[in-house]
Amino acid sequence: MRLRLLVLGALGGVALLVLAVAHARWLAEGPQDPRFVRFLRRHARRANAEAVLPPHGVAVDARGERLDVAEEGSTFQHVLDDRALAAKGRPVPLTLDARLQARAEALMEGRRGAVVALEPATGRLRALVSAPRANYLNRALNGLYPPGSTFKVFMAAAALSQGLDPLFDCPAGGYRSARGTPAIRDVEARQMARRGKVWKGFGRLDLASALVHSSNTYFAQLGVALGPERFGRAVDAARLRDSAVLLAAASVSLESAGGGVPDGLRAPELAPVAIGQGTLQLTPLAVAMLTAAVANDGVLLAPTLDAAARPALRARPFTFEAAGRVKAMMRTVVRAGTGRACDVPGLDVCGKTGTAETGRGGRDHAWFTCFAPERTPRLVVTVVVEEGGFGAAAALPVARGVLLEAQRLGLLK
Amino acid sequence: MNARLVIGLAGGVLAALGVAVQARLGEGAPDAAMLLPLGIGLAGGVVAAGACAGGRAGRMLRGAGPWIAWGVAFALMALLLVVGRRYRGGLYLPGRLNPSELVKLCVVVCLAGWLARGKKGPAARDVLVGGALVGVVGGLVALAGDFGLLMQLALTAAAMLFATSWWWGALAFGMIGLGFAGAALCPVGHLATRFAVWRDPLVDVTGAGWQTLQGLAAVVGGGVSGAGFGMGDAEAVPIASSDFVYAVLAEDLGLVGGAFVLALWGVVWACGLAVAARRAAEGARGEALLATGIVASLTVQVVLNVAGVLNVLPMTGITLPLISHGGSSLAVTLVLFGVLLGVARRETESGT
Numbered sequence: 001m002r003l004r005l006l007v008l009g010a011l012g013g014v015a016l017l018v019l020a021v022a023h024a025r026w027l028a029e030g031p032q033d034p035r036f037v038r039f040l041r042r043h044a045r046r047a048n049a050e051a052v053l054p055p056h057g058v059a060v061d062a063r064g065e066r067l068d069v070a071e072e073g074s075t076f077q078h079v080l081d082d083r084a085l086a087a088k089g090r091p092v093p094l095t096l097d098a099r100l101q102a103r104a105e106a107l108m109e110g111r112r113g114a115v116v117a118l119e120p121a122t123g124r125l126r127a128l129v130s131a132p133r134a135n136y137l138n139r140a141l142n143g144l145y146p147p148g149s150t151f152k153v154f155m156a157a158a159a160l161s162q163g164l165d166p167l168f169d170c171p172a173g174g175y176r177s178a179r180g181t182p183a184i185r186d187v188e189a190r191q192m193a194r195r196g197k198v199w200k201g202f203g204r205l206d207l208a209s210a211l212v213h214s215s216n217t218y219f220a221q222l223g224v225a226l227g228p229e230r231f232g233r234a235v236d237a238a239r240l241r242d243s244a245v246l247l248a249a250a251s252v253s254l255e256s257a258g259g260g261v262p263d264g265l266r267a268p269e270l271a272p273v274a275i276g277q278g279t280l281q282l283t284p285l286a287v288a289m290l291t292a293a294v295a296n297d298g299v300l301l302a303p304t305l306d307a308a309a310r311p312a313l314r315a316r317p318f319t320f321e322a323a324g325r326v327k328a329m330m331r332t333v334v335r336a337g338t339g340r341a342c343d344v345p346g347l348d349v350c351g352k353t354g355t356a357e358t359g360r361g362g363r364d365h366a367w368f369t370c371f372a373p374e375r376t377p378r379l380v381v382t383v384v385v386e387e388g389g390f391g392a393a394a395a396l397p398v399a400r401g402v403l404l405e406a407q408r409l410g411l412l413k
Numbered sequence: 414m415n416a417r418l419v420i421g422l423a424g425g426v427l428a429a430l431g432v433a434v435q436a437r438l439g440e441g442a443p444d445a446a447m448l449l450p451l452g453i454g455l456a457g458g459v460v461a462a463g464a465c466a467g468g469r470a471g472r473m474l475r476g477a478g479p480w481i482a483w484g485v486a487f488a489l490m491a492l493l494l495v496v497g498r499r500y501r502g503g504l505y506l507p508g509r510l511n512p513s514e515l516v517k518l519c520v521v522v523c524l525a526g527w528l529a530r531g532k533k534g535p536a537a538r539d540v541l542v543g544g545a546l547v548g549v550v551g552g553l554v555a556l557a558g559d560f561g562l563l564m565q566l567a568l569t570a571a572a573m574l575f576a577t578s579w580w581w582g583a584l585a586f587g588m589i590g591l592g593f594a595g596a597a598l599c600p601v602g603h604l605a606t607r608f609a610v611w612r613d614p615l616v617d618v619t620g621a622g623w624q625t626l627q628g629l630a631a632v633v634g635g636g637v638s639g640a641g642f643g644m645g646d647a648e649a650v651p652i653a654s655s656d657f658v659y660a661v662l663a664e665d666l667g668l669v670g671g672a673f674v675l676a677l678w679g680v681v682w683a684c685g686l687a688v689a690a691r692r693a694a695e696g697a698r699g700e701a702l703l704a705t706g707i708v709a710s711l712t713v714q715v716v717l718n719v720a721g722v723l724n725v726l727p728m729t730g731i732t733l734p735l736i737s738h739g740g741s742s743l744a745v746t747l748v749l750f751g752v753l754l755g756v757a758r759r760e761t762e763s764g765t
Contacts, residue, residue: 001701002693002694004577004578004582005576005689006686009682009683012679012682012686012709012716013683015712015716016675016682016712016716019675019720019723020675023632023663023671023672026629026632027636027637030632031633033615036629036633039615039630043619043623044626044627044630044634044649045649046630046649048631048636048644048664049634052633052634052636
């Protein structure tokens, strides 16, 4: 019995020793496990644990300048923490430019909304602003807004890519896609009526002039003509419903929200969707990506914040030809249409304004999405200002300011 | 060194630490409700030590003792199943009394009685009858859903069988291993959650993993030397006073404090087995098995509890003896110490 008790004693001793070792292992390895560290930071919030945690991850731009972009407790910060943990505390290099970022943040001061500045040829994000700050929701990546008239860029490029280039009558009374639905009218009809004048409507429009005039009547008809099947194909080709991973880390990634694009619609129900209203909702990043696809001759590169990432293909939503034609139309919008205020001499800016009804009453969301220069697009800038009113009035000046700063910094050469 | 003295000292230090921790978790000084079980337990321990000294324990094991013990255990579990009320997932008798401590003692006494039979060792029939009786109680425990207690009883019984014979012991441990593997592979009821958390507590951090992770956060927060007694965020530790008291210790006193408590239990374990070995050498096999069963039960409980907090094993919901909150448990544990000290007393000293 003596020997058996000795063995038994040894077993128990080993068990107790294993526990002491497990205790020590948690002390050594707990702060090395990014998921556990995230739990400690987000949920445990212990004064005593703070001391043993690795320092927060810090983001820097290509010039080594510190980027103050991630809010404490946000997913963005957790991703930076993870990356820093893996890189032994070294700062995390991002594609953002600290100077452009600072300018964009200053321009959004006091407003609600987002700014996305994206290199169409590489997918690298150069500025990413969500205003106001101190909010877990990153509006640029996860804020879902009706894109309003900026979606007409997509509709035009998608229609042209599928060989659709029709003429439509655009009378003052607008277009009614089905009996009992309200007519979709052009903004001019309302403006003229308010001034007590009679407006005869645009008459017969082609795609180019419809985009320059941002004619709702035209695009509503274009949506119906495109039909659910071709529309669905275009949405899939552009991967509008997919999220995008902007910065990956060991256990958590910074991702954008996928777009809310209605599915299973009948042709008449596409009329409001085609003008960026209805149940359609996109993130500012998604609108920037659509713009980038046009700017980059129909090829969409995967957007990224990771300075170490190589350019990667995300989708080929439009044909080369369609992209080229829409590019020219967007240039006309800025040269002679609703985007005139953004016509910076020597920059050849291409753009599209948007004014999106929120569906809640109150003021509309203001959009402006653009790129420059026309021949070799270097930068896409997309701005949304929540309840900012007209896109040209509220969002365009911000985009113009960002473009001017980018030009000053030599980012457009 | 005198095993009795060391066991007494280690138990005393642990009990004192337990009172201090409970006072630190409660408000201010320990009150009557905490000190009463301590007094009852100490008095009961002294009485038990006296009652078991001088070979009297062994004589009790030879008579109707094992049957009485089994009857008590069976009655307690049956009563619990009939009139028990659920509280925090466990069954309690009215007045929130937990009879599990008494059940453990009775099972140890019953099995020690059966395994002590025979001149050279128990016949296979004795082992099987003893095992079957323990199995019946275990079945009732399983019916009550207390898998922590079931595990503890099974491991304790296996340790006693191992002390009796290599083969019976190996068989028992093997069966427990198979049972654990089976439960891990196809867990039933709330066991599924516990095994899932055990495999990876970080899957559902705000749900199933919350409790374990908060405990581990306290362990990590304590570091090597701890935040200082009373300086940890014990409020943030779930069920701090009972199942997770080790997390409180670890945060306040660090790895040093945790290892100290584990070492003290290691001392109790070693000395308890030394007592058993000596009594076996003196021919008192029943008392040796009684001592083995008692220290095995306590040590298994310590290991299962701390392993649960450190996520080495799934959470079992059992307490840390002498330190966790619980009046009845404290009192019975002190009585167990009394029995152990009584058994440890040399037969030659009994005349004095």
